[in-house]
Amino acid sequence: MQFVLVAGTTETAAIDGISAAGATPELVVHTPSADAEIVVYGRPVFAPVTPVSPTGCPTPAVMTRAVRELLGFDVTVLDAGLARPTAAPTVDVGAESGADIRTVDPVPDASDVFASARRFGHALGADELVIGETIPGGTTTALGVLTALGESVATVSSSLPENPLSFKREVVADALAASDLDAGDVTEPMRAVRRVGDPVLAAASGLTTGAIEADTRVVLAGGTQMLAVAALARRAGVDAPLSIATTSFVASDDTANIHDMAAAFDVDLTVTDPGFDASDHVAMERYTRGEAKEGVGMGGALALADRAGVSMVDVRDRIVTVYERLFDEPA
Amino acid sequence: MQFVLVAGTTETAAIDGISAAGATPELVVHTPSADAEIVVYGRPVFAPVTPVSPTGCPTPAVMTRAVRELLGFDVTVLDAGLARPTAAPTVDVGAESGADIRTVDPVPDASDVFASARRFGHALGADELVIGETIPGGTTTALGVLTALGESVATVSSSLPENPLSFKREVVADALAASDLDAGDVTEPMRAVRRVGDPVLAAASGLTTGAIEADTRVVLAGGTQMLAVAALARRAGVDAPLSIATTSFVASDDTANIHDMAAAFDVDLTVTDPGFDASDHVAMERYTRGEAKEGVGMGGALALADRAGVSMVDVRDRIVTVYERLFDEPA
Numbered sequence: 001m002q003f004v005l006v007a008g009t010t011e012t013a014a015i016d017g018i019s020a021a022g023a024t025p026e027l028v029v030h031t032p033s034a035d036a037e038i039v040v041y042g043r044p045v046f047a048p049v050t051p052v053s054p055t056g057c058p059t060p061a062v063m064t065r066a067v068r069e070l071l072g073f074d075v076t077v078l079d080a081g082l083a084r085p086t087a088a089p090t091v092d093v094g095a096e097s098g099a100d101i102r103t104v105d106p107v108p109d110a111s112d113v114f115a116s117a118r119r120f121g122h123a124l125g126a127d128e129l130v131i132g133e134t135i136p137g138g139t140t141t142a143l144g145v146l147t148a149l150g151e152s153v154a155t156v157s158s159s160l161p162e163n164p165l166s167f168k169r170e171v172v173a174d175a176l177a178a179s180d181l182d183a184g185d186v187t188e189p190m191r192a193v194r195r196v197g198d199p200v201l202a203a204a205s206g207l208t209t210g211a212i213e214a215d216t217r218v219v220l221a222g223g224t225q226m227l228a229v230a231a232l233a234r235r236a237g238v239d240a241p242l243s244i245a246t247t248s249f250v251a252s253d254d255t256a257n258i259h260d261m262a263a264a265f266d267v268d269l270t271v272t273d274p275g276f277d278a279s280d281h282v283a284m285e286r287y288t289r290g291e292a293k294e295g296v297g298m299g300g301a302l303a304l305a306d307r308a309g310v311s312m313v314d315v316r317d318r319i320v321t322v323y324e325r326l327f328d329e330p331a
Numbered sequence: 332m333q334f335v336l337v338a339g340t341t342e343t344a345a346i347d348g349i350s351a352a353g354a355t356p357e358l359v360v361h362t363p364s365a366d367a368e369i370v371v372y373g374r375p376v377f378a379p380v381t382p383v384s385p386t387g388c389p390t391p392a393v394m395t396r397a398v399r400e401l402l403g404f405d406v407t408v409l410d411a412g413l414a415r416p417t418a419a420p421t422v423d424v425g426a427e428s429g430a431d432i433r434t435v436d437p438v439p440d441a442s443d444v445f446a447s448a449r450r451f452g453h454a455l456g457a458d459e460l461v462i463g464e465t466i467p468g469g470t471t472t473a474l475g476v477l478t479a480l481g482e483s484v485a486t487v488s489s490s491l492p493e494n495p496l497s498f499k500r501e502v503v504a505d506a507l508a509a510s511d512l513d514a515g516d517v518t519e520p521m522r523a524v525r526r527v528g529d530p531v532l533a534a535a536s537g538l539t540t541g542a543i544e545a546d547t548r549v550v551l552a553g554g555t556q557m558l559a560v561a562a563l564a565r566r567a568g569v570d571a572p573l574s575i576a577t578t579s580f581v582a583s584d585d586t587a588n589i590h591d592m593a594a595a596f597d598v599d600l601t602v603t604d605p606g607f608d609a610s611d612h613v614a615m616e617r618y619t620r621g622e623a624k625e626g627v628g629m630g631g632a633l634a635l636a637d638r639a640g641v642s643m644v645d646v647r648d649r650i651v652t653v654y655e656r657l658f659d660e661p662a
């Protein structure tokens with residue numbers, strides 16, 4: 001099994017009210033670089049902070065790191081448009097940070113990024129590839145791509161307890177208008193990403209496509225963004241089985257019917273409940289109120305723990321250990 | 332413990348007779364990229380071949396990977412001037428491949444690379460850092476730096492059974508002449524690297540210096556190249572304890588008195604014998620005849636195995652497993 005974290009940024013995330021992936025709007029741009037460092041090293045190295053939401057909900061990188069400490073799997077970070085330095089080693093697919101999707105050409109290098117990531121996924125020749133993502137504002141760009149492709153089931157989840165879905169739809173409508181497109185106008189997947197998507201979608205769908213071509217089993221570790229990746233891979237010609245591993249927090253989000261979407265794209269769905277209800281630790285209790293929900297491969301990491309026979313009690317204990325290392329030490 | 336592999340290239344390696352780090356001279360430039368992939372993934376991914384010497388002696392990346400599979404430690408690859416793509420994730424310190432040291436300014440970015448690597452080593456804040464290297468022709472550039480600095484004990488080992496030391500000295504003499512320098516003319520460490528060294532020496536000594544400043548224990552995993560790194564770190568002001576972990580093959584090389592050199596730079600020396608005499612496997616028997624000897628952190632990996640109580644019997648068994656995976660599978 002090879003775990004790949006696809007990490008990138010866009011200016012779309014800077015739209016007020018779109019992303020909760022940072023304590024303040026100014027910190028959001030650091031989040032993917034910090035997430036990569038937390039998964040790889042267990043703490044931020046170059047990044048100035050451990051990412052939290054404005055209410056203090058910690059990044060799901062904490063959960064993925066905790067599982068990684070229990071299972072010991074390797075992780076490879078793919079730079080899909082990081083905007084800030086990271087001390088995590090990265091594979092370069094030539095991606096730049098995405099612009100605001102309300103501009104005309106926010107991801108001009110989408111096809112090249114897809115091609116590079118596809119080559120990497122193919123060459124890797126893994127038996128199984130688990131693909132996670134970290135990109136603030138990623139559910140909005142995922143909605144953009146699904147809408148451009150005319151996927152009628154398209155809804156997306158949110159890292160906020162109250163999903164600002166109608167606002168996201170407005171942003172996507174503006175984005176389509178900026179590119180002189182209507183919903184459903186686009187059939188070519190990288191054209192959708194180029195016009196209304198983000199570089200992580202390009203890289204993750206390329207990686208998926210290349211891996212499938214090498215007979216690798218692909219597990220998309222995440223929520224509705226990973227359903228957009230599956231939709232893109234299907235449009236790129238992938239007809240092999242695909243699966244998504246996500247958290248119970250995404251699965252129980254009524255604003256995003258992940259079950260119907262998984263069925264629409266012929267994707268197997270694995271849902272893992274980490275049992276955070278059993279804990280009142282600050283690292284977990286905000287998740288039970290619907291914050292964060294998923295990200296940084298959290299659902300895939302939980303599924304790996306479950307498959308390895310590691311109990312969620314042990315996962316929760318390790319989450320506390322990782323959290324305390326991150327937040328109790330002097331900066 | 333954090334294991335960092337510093338990987339780079341120079342045109343110096345292309346001088347006929349300098350490097351045995353490739354089956355043919357044309358393949359040498361791929362070796363560091365391939366070594367990084369072998370340590371990270373267990374096999375070449377983008378690299379066209381598994382590196383072997385002209386006689387078929389396999390790269391010490393095989394040994395380091397074998398120990399890594401037994402112990403499960405993480406590895407971070409630092410790109411110190413790779414000239415070919417690698418699928419291994421890398422940390423970027425802004426290094427370019429080095430030119431031939433017989434030109435006037437072969438490593439113009441030495442000071443910047445040192446500074447970037449120092450920042451990384453400091454920020455990492457590890458309890459212990461084990462630093463390995465992979466750079467063909469690296470003993471010649473190490474000899475260049477030691478000679479420029481006027482280290483009278485300077486001799487270097489070789490990946491060849493017959494060390495072409497007088498030829499290396501000729502190349503270094505030409506290199507000094509090209510920069511209008513005499514032996515011992517240089518006191519500033521990065522000036523020596525810039526004029527007659529290689530980017531791996533800049534990065535590894537910067538990494539060492541930054542790590543020591545963060546109170547990290549540093550183990551230089553390698554032979555005479557790592558003694559040059561220690562000499563550079565000493566000249567950069569490091570007076571904390573430093574240690575080198577190398578193989579018995581380097582330690583028993585009479586052409587390079589590593590014991591005297593370690594004493595001269597106040598470096599503790601750990602020598603580990605992997606007991607290859609007990610095996611007649613092709614992966615190991617050429618090492619017993621004095622080929623390769625060290626590299627890719629092999630001596631450090633063996634020391635880690637020893638410290639963890641893993642027997643050299645188990646290490647040798649795993650070397651056979653890794654070797655057969657690399658050479659018996661269809662390409």
